[in-house]
Amino acid sequence: MTVSLPLRTLGKDGPEVPVICFGAWPLGGGMGPVEEAQGIKTVHAAIDAGITFIDTAEMYRTSESTLGKALKGKRDQVFLASKLSSDHSRTHIREAIENSLRQLGTDHIDLYQIHSPKPQWPIAETMAELVKLQEEGKVTHLGVSNFKAADTAEAAKHGRIQSSQPHYSMLFRRAEQDPLPYCLENGIGVMVYSPIGRGLLTGKYTASHKFDANDTRSSHPSLTPEVRAGAAEICKRLEPFAKDNGYTLAQLAIAWTLANPAVTVAICGAKTPEQAIENARAGAWQLTESEMADIEQQITGLSKGV
Numbered sequence: 141m142t143v144s145l146p147l148r149t150l151g152k153d154g155p156e157v158p159v160i161c162f163g164a165w166p167l168g169g170g171m172g173p174v175e176e177a178q179g180i181k182t183v184h185a186a187i188d189a190g191i192t193f194i195d196t197a198e199m200y201r202t203s204e205s206t207l208g209k210a211l212k213g214k215r216d217q218v219f220l221a222s223k224l225s226s227d228h229s230r231t232h233i234r235e236a237i238e239n240s241l242r243q244l245g246t247d248h249i250d251l252y253q254i255h256s257p258k259p260q261w262p263i264a265e266t267m268a269e270l271v272k273l274q275e276e277g278k279v280t281h282l283g284v285s286n287f288k289a290a291d292t293a294e295a296a297k298h299g300r301i302q303s304s305q306p307h308y309s310m311l312f313r314r315a316e317q318d319p320l321p322y323c324l325e326n327g328i329g330v331m332v333y334s335p336i337g338r339g340l341l342t343g344k345y346t347a348s349h350k351f352d353a354n355d356t357r358s359s360h361p362s363l364t365p366e367v368r369a370g371a372a373e374i375c376k377r378l379e380p381f382a383k384d385n386g387y388t389l390a391q392l393a394i395a396w397t398l399a400n401p402a403v404t405v406a407i408c409g410a411k412t413p414e415q416a417i418e419n420a421r422a423g424a425w426q427l428t429e430s431e432m433a434d435i436e437q438q439i440t441g442l443s444k445g446v
Contacts, residue, residue, distance in 0.1 A: 145190040145423045148404045151302040152327030154281065155250070157193045157219050159398055160423040161331060162186045162416065163409035164196035168203030171339070174411050176206055183210035185413030189420035192218045195305075195331065195407050196244075197255055198236050199225035208245035220244065221251035221331075223285055224270075228254070228261035233269045237278055252279035253305060254295070256286040263291075267298035274299075283331075289322035296326075303329040305407070310396050310435070311337035311371050313443045320402040329404040332397050336408070340371035341393040343379060370442040377438045381431075391422035396435060399427045 145158040165171070167179045174182075183194070183206075194211075196203045204222065211218065222240050226232055240249060252273065254266065273279045283303035284292055295301055304323050306315040315332070323330050336342055375389050382392040397406050408419035427435070 145420060146426075149329070150251075150331075150404050151281075151329035154302050154329055155219060157405060158190055158423065159405055160191050160394070160419055161193040161195050161221075161405045161407045162191045162419075163333060163407040164194060164203040164207055165200050166409040166411045167196075167206050168201030170201060171409070171411065176202075176209070178412065179206045180210040182410050182413050182416050183207065184214075186410065186416035186420070187214060187217055189417050190423075191408075191416065191420050193221070193405065194218050195221040195223075195251075195333075197223035197225050197253075198240060199223075199255065204240055204243035208243050211245060215246050219250045220246065221253065221283070222249050223253040223255040225255040228258050228266040230265070230269050233266070233273075237273055241278065248277055249279045251281045251283050251303060253283035253285045253303070254287070257288075257291045263295050264298050267295055271299045283329075285333075287319065289319040292319055292322065292328065293326075301328055303331055303404075305331045305333055307334055308332035308397060308400075308403070309335050309337040309341060310374065310393060310439055311341055311367065311443055316400075320400065324402040330402055331405045331407050332403055333407040335397040335406040336390045336393045337371055340368060341375060341389060343375040343389040374439050374442050378435065381435070381438075385425070387422070387425055388418060390418060391425060394419065394422035395425040395427050396432070398423070399432050 145160055147156045148159055150157050167174060194207065196207055224233060224236050226236065241247065252270065270282050274282065281302040282299055283305065284295055284301055285305035287304060292301060292304055304319055306319055308315040320330060378392060379389055382389050394406050394408060397403055410416040410419055
């Protein structure tokens with residue numbers, strides 16, 4: 141099934157990418173086990189559905205190795221992103237990129253991101269090493285993840301920052317204050333992760349749901365009882381609107397993030413081919429200003445600035 145996904149430019153003068161990115165964190169087992177064969181089928185389903193942008197990371201367990209197998213013969217069909225997750229020493233940066241390239245089965249990564257700020261390593265030195273990787277052709281673009289505006293501005297003094305990857309959804313909205321305005325003003329593409337609120341905006345979970353021990357959500361500090369209750373109420377209020385338009389709650393949550401003018405792409409995880417296809421369909425739903433205003437009225441007081 142191929143969905144006609146809109147394309148957007150990722151950052152000033154950047155590459156054109158589909159508005160839905162395949163998030164490969166679940167592929168590595170972060171939200172419960174995924175058999176490798178199923179993971180490969182899920183990646184193939186995503187690509188076939190038009191999701192030709194894939195995001196992974198050094199720390200995503202077996203994600204990169206599964207992706208490497210899934211992308212055999214298909215590497216040239218996708219825009220591939222990964223992240224430097226561990227320490228930022230020059231030695232480790234070299235080890236990390238070579239390991240990622242090997243596991244992904246490629247000679248270059250299209251977008252290489254610093255996973256989070258690590259002040260113990262000077263950002264000037266980290267960026268200098270990443271710029272060398274660009275010059276060597278091992279990475280094409282550089283980005284950041286979980287960076288505030290001030291951290292991003294500091295990194296940008298030492299190399300072009302093409303994209304930023306913040307946590308953002310109608311449940312978790314702190315990014316609306318920082319870094320979304322900065323990115324919009326400075327031509328930095330925004331790839332939001334967890335647009336369905338770590339699954340809480342799908343309507344599949346009650347406020348008291350217990351995640352399995354092998355699912356990182358079982359102990360995630362942001363998923364407090366208050367947040368869970370807020371998510372359940374959002375789902376209750378918005379489900380009729382989603383159904384009336386022929387979409388699921390998850391698709392509504394994704395489309396809502398994409399309606400923010402600062403957002404370029406929504407990173408959507410999937411554990412099955414069906415989920416990947418559902419995510420792709422969300423990218424084709426463009427909410428109007430009046431619909432966004434109505435949704436805002438429905439969720440006022442339920443979103444959290446965390």
